[in-house]
Amino acid sequence: MAKKVALFIAVAIVIFVLDQLIKGIFIDGYRFSSQCLDLTLVYNKGVAFSMFEFLDEWLKYIQIILLMGLFGYLIYSKEYELFLPFGILFGSAASNIYDRFIHGGVVDMVHWHCGFEFAIFNFADVMIDVAVVWIVAISWLSPKKCKAN
Secondary structure (H helix, E strand, C coil): CCCHHHHHHHHHHHHHHHHHHHHHHHCCCCCCCCCCCEEEEEEEECCCCHHHHHHHHCCCCCCCHHHHHHHHHEEEEHHHHHHHHHHHHHHHHHHHHHHHHHHEEEEEEEEECCCCCCHHHHEHHHHHHHHHHHHHHCCCHHHCCCCCC
8 A cells, every 4th residue: 555655655756746847937927829729828717628717716725625534535435546646636636736826827738629629728738637537437437336136
């Protein structure tokens, strides 16, 4: 268990730091535009597609509670195969929550607009998606443990 917790913490820290480094580049002024992709700084005060922006300051505290609930579930469930994707999820979510405290909104910068308009997002958002797909895949592919009655 100690090795899994260490892996969880290490992965969470690496994802958090990497995301903050990428965001720092855009906070410092980097911009790029092309026909299909813009890399430009935006502060998102909501969540995906700016949903729940009306929650304002409460949103970051709600997210902290949700994140702590997920962490509690992970520790309680002792499903060791989930420690790595949960580390990715935790580090990414913590980075976005950190942005809310420091910048007043999540630092987003990737805007795809070729063929269709897509939400502006960041590295942490992509890693959250990767972690969720990974967790769902583990849950779906793991053998079911049920007792015959």
